Structures are given as structure tokens and as C-alpha cells.
Amino acid sequence: MSDMQDNGHHHDHDHAHGHRHPFQPDLEDGDYSYYQVMTEAVIELLVGKKVITAEELRSTIEVIDSKSPVFGARLIARAWVDPAFKARMLEDVISAAGELGIDAGAIPIRAVENTTAVHNVIVCTLCSCYPRSLIGLPPDWYKARAYRSRVVREPRAVLKEFGTQIPVDVEVRVHDSTADLRYMVLPARPSGTGDLDEEALADLVTRDCMIGTALPKSA
Amino acid sequence: MSPRFPIGARVSVTRAFPPGHVRTPFFVRGKTGIVTDIVGDFPNPEELAYGRDGLPARTLFRVTFLQCDLWPDYEGSAEDTTVVDIYEHWLQDAETLSQTAETGAREHV
Numbered sequence: 001m002s003d004m005q006d007n008g009h010h011h012d013h014d015h016a017h018g019h020r021h022p023f024q025p026d027l028e029d030g031d032y033s034y035y036q037v038m039t040e041a042v043i044e045l046l047v048g049k050k051v052i053t054a055e056e057l058r059s060t061i062e063v064i065d066s067k068s069p070v071f072g073a074r075l076i077a078r079a080w081v082d083p084a085f086k087a088r089m090l091e092d093v094i095s096a097a098g099e100l101g102i103d104a105g106a107i108p109i110r111a112v113e114n115t116t117a118v119h120n121v122i123v124c125t126l127c128s129c130y131p132r133s134l135i136g137l138p139p140d141w142y143k144a145r146a147y148r149s150r151v152v153r154e155p156r157a158v159l160k161e162f163g164t165q166i167p168v169d170v171e172v173r174v175h176d177s178t179a180d181l182r183y184m185v186l187p188a189r190p191s192g193t194g195d196l197d198e199e200a201l202a203d204l205v206t207r208d209c210m211i212g213t214a215l216p217k218s219a
Numbered sequence: 220m221s222p223r224f225p226i227g228a229r230v231s232v233t234r235a236f237p238p239g240h241v242r243t244p245f246f247v248r249g250k251t252g253i254v255t256d257i258v259g260d261f262p263n264p265e266e267l268a269y270g271r272d273g274l275p276a277r278t279l280f281r282v283t284f285l286q287c288d289l290w291p292d293y294e295g296s297a298e299d300t301t302v303v304d305i306y307e308h309w310l311q312d313a314e315t316l317s318q319t320a321e322t323g324a325r326e327h328v
Contacts, residue, residue: 176301
């Protein structure tokens with residue numbers, strides 16, 4: 001942290017410091033990992049052998065990057081104001097998303113509903129399965145070993161570190177997706193939001209509350 | 220074909236440690252839970268990972284475990300659970316297993 005604090009004071013580089021300020025390392029300064037080499041080699045082969053074009057690769061990455069928690073938030077806000085929609089969403093998230101013009105992809109997604117009796121939280125202990133089509137790319141902590149191993153072992157302690165305390169009479173239910181399903185949490189509508197319209201409600205829905213590590217913002 | 224286990228069945232996860240692209244987490248192997256959902260049939264991802272066709276398709280179950288069954292020193296509510304997606308070839312009927320265990324015990328007397 002000390003070099004961060006250095007940003008605050010005035011630097012006069014004419015005087016002899018006697019030391020060099022450490023630079024933030026560039027990406028290339030780390031070791032070139034096995035998987036980086038493999039990824040680049042596979043891309044070169046696929047493009048070189050005309051299995052895919054560089055243009056297709058670029059546009060696919062753009063599609064992936066275009067996904068964001070805004071999509072999931074729109075679904076949840078609609079579910080909060082429309083019980084029939086909520087029922088359809090709990091039955092089939094992909095088709096419910098389609099009703100709102102959102103392409104949720106082909107991998108089945110389950111919405112798990114928070115109630116006064118159950119608080120849901122999602123994880124993929126084996127890798128990083130995540131409802132990317134509705135929440136975007138997972139945060140680094142979701143893929144980290146600390147979260148993946150601890151949230152099934154001591155979920156209440158992990159939630160507390162996120163600032164989320166679940167009363168002891170509410171069941172904490174961890175969902176571990178291992179292969180063919182993805183999960184998103186359907187949080188409970190915050191109290192005191194009776195006056196808000198759907199758009200304002202969607203603003204209360206954060207990425208973390210769809211993972212289950214947080215609750216929606218209050219109105 | 221009807222699924223091997225109905226919703227509500229008590230099932231035990233095989234305690235095995237094969238190599239490969241295994242989709243059953245270590246922490247539930249050898250543990251017993253309840254089938255709470257039958258998701259459907261999917262080509263076996265443990266085979267797909269090696270470029271094979273994954274057929275016949277396997278039924279994917281959602282199995283609910285009590286946290287205090289998974290972790291003897293679990294600190295939290297006794298009602299807390301973890302739900303894991305597990306393929307049929309990793310599951311055994313827990314009732315049959317415990318009967319077999321009892322028979323085995325009697326035979327040893």
C-alpha cells in the first residue's frame with residue numbers, strides 16, 4: 001500500500017531519492033503461463049487452419065463482454081412486480097428472459113428464490129460455472145479457491161465478510177453447480193419499495209445479490 | 220425411461236476417486252443426502268471432456284445435503300444445506316446400502 005500513498009505527496013525528482021519507486025508491473029512482467037501459451041497456440045491453429053476466423057473470434061468475445069448484470073436485474077425487477085412472470089421465471093429462466101428480449105443462451109439456468117425461510121448463495125466448487133448470459137463475467141473472487149472452498153464449508157462466515165448477516169432461523173442454502181446447470185438468486189423485494197416502478201427496482205439489484213453474497217440495495 | 224431415484228429418495232454418493240474430468244466434488248463423496256430435483260438427461264460431461272459422445276445420456280439429480288452431515292464441526296444453523304448437481308452413476312440408494320451393511324455385519328458375527 002505504501003506506493004499507493006506516495007501518489008498523494010508531491011514528487012520532486014530533482015533531488016536524490018536514493019531509491020526507485022516500484023512500478024505497477026505490466027501484464028508481460030509475470031511468467032508466461034502454460035495456459036497462456038496453450039490459449040495462443042490453439043487460437044493460432046484454429047485461425048491458421050481456417051476453423052474459425054479472427055473476425056468470428058473478435059465478435060464472440062464482444063458478445064461475451066456485452067453481457068452484464070443489467071440483464072439479470074431486469075428479470076428480477078419484472079418478477080417483483082408481476083407474480084405470473086415470476087412463476088414462469090422459476091419454471092424456465094431462459095424463456096422468461098426471452099419475453100423481455102434478452103438472449104440467455106442455451107445452458108439451462110435455475111432461479112432460486114430467497115424467502116423469509118431460505119437464503120440462497122451460488123458457487124461452482126469445481127471451476128467457475130456462472131450465469132454469464134444474465135450477469136456477465138464472474139468476478140475474480142468467485143473463481144478464487146478461497147470463495148469456492150469456504151462458501152460450502154462456512155457460508156455464514158463468508159457472507160458476513162460480504163457484510164451480509166443471515167438470521168440463524170433462516171436456512172442458508174448453498175447451490176454448487178457442477179456441470180450442466182447455472183444458478184441465479186432471485187432475491188426478495190426490499191421492503192419500502194412499494195412506490196418504485198420496474199426501472200427503479202432494477203437499479204436496486206446488484207450482481208452480488210444475484211450470486212447471493214449480498215442483499216439488494218434498499219430504496 | 221423413468222429416473223433411477225424419485226424425489227425424496229435418500230442417496231449416497233460413491234466414495235471413489237477416479238482420475239479425469241470428474242464432476243462430483245470431493246466434499247460430498249461418501250455422504251448421504253436427499254434427491255430434491257430431477258433435472259433431466261444430459262450427455263455425460265465426464266466423457267464429453269475427452270471428445271467422446273457422452274452417450275448414453277445420464278440423469279442429473281440435485282441432491283440436498285445437511286451441512287452438519289458434510290462437516291461434523293459445522294458452525295451455523297442445523298437447517299443449513301448445500302445442494303449439489305450429481306449424475307446418476309455417482310449415486311446409490313442409501314436404504315439398500317445400509318441394509319447391505321447390516322447383512323454384512325450379521326454375516327461377520
